[in-house]
Amino acid sequence: MTSYTLKARLTELVMLMSYSRPRVSNDNPYSEALFRTVKYCPAWPTKGFVSLGAVREWMLAFERAYNEQHLHSGIQYVTPADRHRG
Template sequence: MFKTLKYVPIYPTKPFGSVIEARQWVSTFCRWYNYSHRHSGLKFVTPAQRHRGKDKGILEERKHVYEAARRKHPERWSGKIRNWDHETAVELNPVNQAPENSEDKIAA
């Protein structure tokens, strides 16, 4: 989330004049992040849409739009459409799971 905060277009160019200004900016950022920012890890829905369960309908509609576009202009598509299936669980910072017997593979 730090990178998103640091590189957001509204990131201040000058230091905050007070703690109150800093808090106001962070509050504005949090509203933007939760209600406007379409997160790539959430398949381009906002965290608020995901939290409220509205993402299922949005993703289903996107899938239909992509399928219709592909049927209408197949020459524009070189492969499959984007995966718009709803994920039951998402993680902010997923940890890569080591495969079973990873110790054996490392030792070999």
């Protein structure tokens, strides 16, 4: 975060700089948990993606499966969609 270009762009976007590091109290545990879930997903392509469109398509399929099929232990083994719908 020492790049003047980055600092200028963040200022331009009216964003605050964050100096948090992994495993410190002020990082975002929700985004960190989701990133780990995606990274270790068995369906993650081992050879990467051929295009940005392929990434977007894969992430949309992952999101549907994560919200509509995957049972989450933190919410008594139901899907987030089921919990949201009651």
